[in-house]
Amino acid sequence: MDNLLILGVNTRPVVNSAKKLDYNIFSSSYFTTLDFPEGICEKHILNEEIDSTCGSFQENFSSQKLLENGKEYLDDADLIVLTSGISSDDFKGEYKKYQKKIIGNKSTKDVGDKYRFYQKISNKFLTPISFLVSEIDEFCEILKEYDDSQFIVKPNQGSGGYNTLLLNYDMFIEDNHMKILIENMINSLGEILLQEYISGINISSSVLSSYSDAKTIINTRLLSLNDLGYSGDYKYCGNILPLDIKSLQVLNNYTIAHDEIGVKNLNTDVSKLSEEVIKECKLIGSNGVDLILSDDSEDDILNNDLYLIEVNPRFQGTYECVEKILSINLLEEHINACNGQLIEEINPKGHGIKEIIYAPHRLKQGNLNIEGLFDISKEGTIIEKDEPLVTIIKESNNVKKGLKEINKLKEEINSNIYPVN
Template sequence: MKNILVIGFSTRNIVCSGSRAGYNMYSIDAFCDYDLQQCAKGFAKLDIGESFDASRISLADVSDLIESFDVKFDAIIPGSGFEMIGLERLPFWILGNDPRIMAEVSDKHLFSIFLKKRGIAHPETVLLDEIGALEFPLMVKPACSGGGIFNMKVNNSHDLIVLYSRLKEAGLPPGKSKIIAQEFVDGIPASVSVLSTRDRAVAIVVNEQLIGTSWLTEMPFAYCGNITPFETPYASEMKQIAENLILELGLVGSNGVDFIITEKGPIVIEVNARFQGSLDSVEMATGLNLLESHLKAFEGIIDISAEIPGVKGNGNANKYAGRCILYSDRKMVMTEAVRDMLLERNVCDVPVAGQFIGPNEPVISVLNSGNDRDEVIRGMKDSVTFIRESLNLLNPE
């Protein structure tokens, strides 16, 4: 295998992982970040307008972009949001999960029914028009959306009125218009990274999730990155749950399971049946190449062992590593001079010069590693302070 194409809204982490493994990586991407361009042999930009809804993108348009490379691709990897646009109808080896499985896993309402039938701890979940069956406080979110930017906590009936008004004003795209309500679960967000074949699943490591982190975003439930590994007495239990879920669902390759760790133990939130945002921190902490491991899993091979020693027994981690995502607080347009200043730090997902960035949109990601969690956080905070000062040189759009 030589030439691999990744298709998604943001594919930098997958493309750069594949480049490090020695593959010729190509990308169809909505941003075409500076560092993606450095890793990719070729790239094409998706025209998504103001929408992050893949259902609005036709397979014919994607096919035209694929043909524009004039490259014989050995495989195509669907990124987040593109798992169910019909890529399996194209004459390529698609290194992604079965769209029929994805339809159930990606829909948080259907997935809640799946978990309930199996007695797996999960927040009570209903469709929005059945919200009266639950007690406040509640978490309201699109059934088929990631990133947490549309998630809202509802504490009382007045908040519910405000919520309906906001949903009406938001004009959510069709792919995010199905809304669910869940009982609000308080705890620590975490995830388990898993590699799997049809008949074997190995949980690599438990990750801490940074959600609504105040020094990165104003949005209370926005996904802001990961720290790997996460030390918890529930690590073994979470890894076992994740392995069993992935196997029962029939998922292959690199997949993840999100949890909330409560006072009573871990509760499953959702399954990410694709490469996860934790890819960078997992690779940095473990030394694995997840793109290479993903490819081998589709060939029926998992070449790591669950018994590999890790940090304090947390599985397969040799050091601590983190990636955090800084969100914008205003409209701005990236300049070449500021971009070059940002590149002085250990960053990724770097906007190209001329890139428009709206309020509450991701600006850039920061990477760091260290001997413990505190060292990783200190380094990332130091870089974020430098980046904020650099961004102040940008004129508002």
């Protein structure tokens, strides 16, 4: 029986899949939660203690810490699977020799670096205009040149919506606080990405690929906090899947016609584009493609342009919803794809909704061991404002009904959290 090591920010979903397969399982993660599977050899970076703060994820996490945390497992591992927060390119120095054990992409530098990715694909696919900026004067000059446009500012690598700002030239000139934020980002990161803002619906594709072929297994409506009414906050917070009229119609300020043929054509276009991108980037296994369906024409949004935003060369946040809706073991299909065998039949059933709940203020967590909630921290720990609190995952045949049930769960969450100074 092979030893399988799973590395990532939150390995719980993939560990659950691995338990259904024939492996000895090991895990190195940042988080470990009350609902983490029992009987697993695991180490985690964040140690939760009653009446103690969990701190800031961004300040306390790094891929190198993740490798150091799981160092004792690396030699014994026969196979390594990577989830969010780490890539094969992070295996440097003393860890480089373990790259060969990774089931999946051996190099992701062409997609992990967003500007490098833009340079690679911008002449082949429709993409937002992008600039890599390392000086505040250069930043200002670009905004001035495109003074009639809005731009998204974000880190050139990583993100998940963290440190993402929407602005234009006038906002930058008039808002001194904005200038300071941008200067701090440049000083901290060394360089930032300035990307044309495309207004529309965020879409994500889950693609399985071998060295010779790629297959989109499902398209989804991707959610940021901005979609849920937190204007200007673009942190990733979930998905609604599959992509259909029901998932497109909710949370919009414009109407989408009941056009089944139009949505079918949209799915075909999204799937084909995503497969072409994955093959162009020579990625294998389970990968995600993020796009935006522009809302330039609100009268006929299904015929609007699809913009390619980025590729995530790893398992996506939709992991558990995909497994439930398609009745598959996604880890198993990832391994099969890396070995040249792509899944054949795909039969989605119902809808899956995922929403990550972030702490609205600094709080002490009560008892959140409630059905439908996942990634539950220890009771009595302190969660800082804007840090992830808990995940809601809901299956439903009716999207609106599912969202109502999620709102009820939010009420239960709110009654079990307590503000602290």
